[in-house]
Amino acid sequence: MKKGADYDLIVVGAGPAGMTAGMYGVRSGLETLVVEKGICGGLSNEAPEIENYPGFKKVGGMELAEKMKEQASEYVEIKELEAVKRIELMEKEMRVFTEKGSYLTNAVVISTGTKHRRLGVKGEEGFLGRGISYCATCDGFFFRDKPVIVVGGGDSAVREALYLRNIGCEVTLIHRRGELRAERYLQKNLEETGVHILWNSVVKEIKGDKAVRGVVRYDKKKEIEDELPVEGVFVSIGEEPVNELAVQMGIMMDKNGYIIVDKSQRTNLERVYAAGDITGGVRQVVVACAEGAIAATAAYNDLLEFSVK
Amino acid sequence: MKKGADYDLIVVGAGPAGMTAGMYGVRSGLETLVVEKGICGGLSNEAPEIENYPGFKKVGGMELAEKMKEQASEYVEIKELEAVKRIELMEKEMRVFTEKGSYLTNAVVISTGTKHRRLGVKGEEGFLGRGISYCATCDGFFFRDKPVIVVGGGDSAVREALYLRNIGCEVTLIHRRGELRAERYLQKNLEETGVHILWNSVVKEIKGDKAVRGVVRYDKKKEIEDELPVEGVFVSIGEEPVNELAVQMGIMMDKNGYIIVDKSQRTNLERVYAAGDITGGVRQVVVACAEGAIAATAAYNDLLEFSVK
Numbered sequence: 203m204k205k206g207a208d209y210d211l212i213v214v215g216a217g218p219a220g221m222t223a224g225m226y227g228v229r230s231g232l233e234t235l236v237v238e239k240g241i242c243g244g245l246s247n248e249a250p251e252i253e254n255y256p257g258f259k260k261v262g263g264m265e266l267a268e269k270m271k272e273q274a275s276e277y278v279e280i281k282e283l284e285a286v287k288r289i290e291l292m293e294k295e296m297r298v299f300t301e302k303g304s305y306l307t308n309a310v311v312i313s314t315g316t317k318h319r320r321l322g323v324k325g326e327e328g329f330l331g332r333g334i335s336y337c338a339t340c341d342g343f344f345f346r347d348k349p350v351i352v353v354g355g356g357d358s359a360v361r362e363a364l365y366l367r368n369i370g371c372e373v374t375l376i377h378r379r380g381e382l383r384a385e386r387y388l389q390k391n392l393e394e395t396g397v398h399i400l401w402n403s404v405v406k407e408i409k410g411d412k413a414v415r416g417v418v419r420y421d422k423k424k425e426i427e428d429e430l431p432v433e434g435v436f437v438s439i440g441e442e443p444v445n446e447l448a449v450q451m452g453i454m455m456d457k458n459g460y461i462i463v464d465k466s467q468r469t470n471l472e473r474v475y476a477a478g479d480i481t482g483g484v485r486q487v488v489v490a491c492a493e494g495a496i497a498a499t500a501a502y503n504d505l506l507e508f509s510v511k
Numbered sequence: 512m513k514k515g516a517d518y519d520l521i522v523v524g525a526g527p528a529g530m531t532a533g534m535y536g537v538r539s540g541l542e543t544l545v546v547e548k549g550i551c552g553g554l555s556n557e558a559p560e561i562e563n564y565p566g567f568k569k570v571g572g573m574e575l576a577e578k579m580k581e582q583a584s585e586y587v588e589i590k591e592l593e594a595v596k597r598i599e600l601m602e603k604e605m606r607v608f609t610e611k612g613s614y615l616t617n618a619v620v621i622s623t624g625t626k627h628r629r630l631g632v633k634g635e636e637g638f639l640g641r642g643i644s645y646c647a648t649c650d651g652f653f654f655r656d657k658p659v660i661v662v663g664g665g666d667s668a669v670r671e672a673l674y675l676r677n678i679g680c681e682v683t684l685i686h687r688r689g690e691l692r693a694e695r696y697l698q699k700n701l702e703e704t705g706v707h708i709l710w711n712s713v714v715k716e717i718k719g720d721k722a723v724r725g726v727v728r729y730d731k732k733k734e735i736e737d738e739l740p741v742e743g744v745f746v747s748i749g750e751e752p753v754n755e756l757a758v759q760m761g762i763m764m765d766k767n768g769y770i771i772v773d774k775s776q777r778t779n780l781e782r783v784y785a786a787g788d789i790t791g792g793v794r795q796v797v798v799a800c801a802e803g804a805i806a807a808t809a810a811y812n813d814l815l816e817f818s819v820k
Binding site for chain 1: 562579582670677678808812816
């Protein structure tokens with residue numbers, strides 16, 4: 203394929219989705235490049251331990267990312283520390299502009315992921331991976347039988363709370379308002395399962411030694427401050443898709459800013475695909491990888507057709 | 512949840528999809544059982560070496576399946592050698608009848624996979640994993656620069672041939688008819704890439720020593736038989752979904768017999784999900800695992816709602 207372009211496929215973002223897309227791209231015979239603004243691994247680097255990635259009983263998030271990077275690098279070039287600034291759609295090819303130069307490509311996979319909305323309080327950064335988590339499915343199992351708080355009031359916060367309660371954590375939900383935004387049935391379930399709720403409250407500080415030992419809570423209504431002894435703090439005040447490129451290119455997104463894809467990970471733009479957390483859905487490493495594989499496979503199939511035209 | 516039932520979730524089939532669904536089910540707090548008619552691993556057991564499962568540079572299909580089994584077994588009970596005969600939908604629960612008994616469950620994941628249509632010729636079984644393959648994406652890389660044949664004439668056979676040609680194999684396509692069934696653009700591509708086609712021909716026997724060395728080809732039109740020296744035989748005469756249960760339960764399938772699912776792996780029946788190859792799509796281990804994770808997550812979310820009703 204290739205012909206006029208520098209590459210058949212450029213993958214933007216080297217989390218699990220992007221690395222897998224890169225590997226599958228090259229293995230299909232596509233000249234592929236992966237470009238990453240930071241380092242490989244994406245949010246999986248934040249998971250202290252992953253127990254539910256099939257094939258590994260227990261693996262550090264960074265370790266798994268490192269393995270994937272080594273494996274992908276056997277096939278595909280991955281340029282780290284090179285942010286993509288914009289992508290220009292031309293008549294046939296696309297031009298990918300980075301901090302360091304530009305590349306002409308026949309197809310693009312957007313796998314720029316999401317970032318957690320942070321609380322922005324004292325202690326939050328320091329205890330990351332030592333009691334602070336942004337994902338109950340990832341880390342909840344380490345907190346069975348322990349007191350934890352979930353911060354948030356939407357669907358995902360309530361799901362996180364229920365998940366943690368269900369696996370045996372002692373759960374308190376802290377919400378800044380006087381009522382939850384979450385769906386009714388989730389709320390009803392929450393009441394039944396004995397999750398304690400602290401209304402009109404915010405976390406002001408996270409305290410501990412080697413790990414989290416408690417949080418300072420401020421009750422906005424009563425205007426009092428107290429300290430809660432907890433070992434886990436699950437922050438669930440939202441995710442933010444990293445969608446600047448999608449916006450710039452005119453890719454269709456849902457109301458939350460996640461890229462809309464079909465079953466083959468195609469976006470509304472021809473030969474532009476998206477994979478991983480940027481597409482929403484179940485945010486698990488194995489799901490991101492699968493989407494990367496599917497996106498590259500779709501790119502390969504579409505480019506076969508493209509090169510015939 | 513549970514209440515009247517024996518289980519919250521029963522997973523039928525312990526390939527990569529089923530094992531992952533089982534693990535995710537239990538990790539969500541669902542009382543889960545996995546039932547498998549044979550042994551764990553499904554079709555992945557047939558892949559001699561897998562190089563594209565993210566996290567493993569190179570792993571035997573059986574070895575990967577074994578790892579997944581060990582990991583899943585830390586959470587979920589897997590009953591091997593227990594075929595499910597039928598599943599009866601009741602007013603709320605479902606009853607799963609196996610060779611050995613029956614279980615009442617609130618939800619079911621169908622992950623019964625597919626089986627390859629076989630050529631049914633001499634040598635086929637014996638050389639499995641030693642030159643006979645049913646998946647170019649899985650095994651093609653081992654045959655770079657080597658002469659291989661692809662048997663078949665449909666889309667997937669042509670895709671297999673193109674894939675193999677693209678990575679550098681010397682490819683001959685053998686088709687029993689005088690023209691291909693494959694899409695036009697695939698055929699055009701095939702012509703351009705220099706894949707040799709033997710029309711009106713069938714493979715009568717596969718020969719070799721420790722590995723495949725050739726095939727006996729019969730030209731039905733000319734009524735002659737000759738021997739082709741090849742090292743790889745890629746059989747692509749179709750997959751058959753193992754869909755007897757789906758048929759019996761009234762699950763909606765596409766025209767090829769694959770189960771139709773939504774983005775959360777839900778079927779048309781309430782609290783019945785499907786994952787892995789039985790749903791069609793890109794047939795890769797990582798994709799099956801992801802679908803298993805998504806299906807169990809959907810089951811968990813739906814059962815939360817179900818238990819409130």
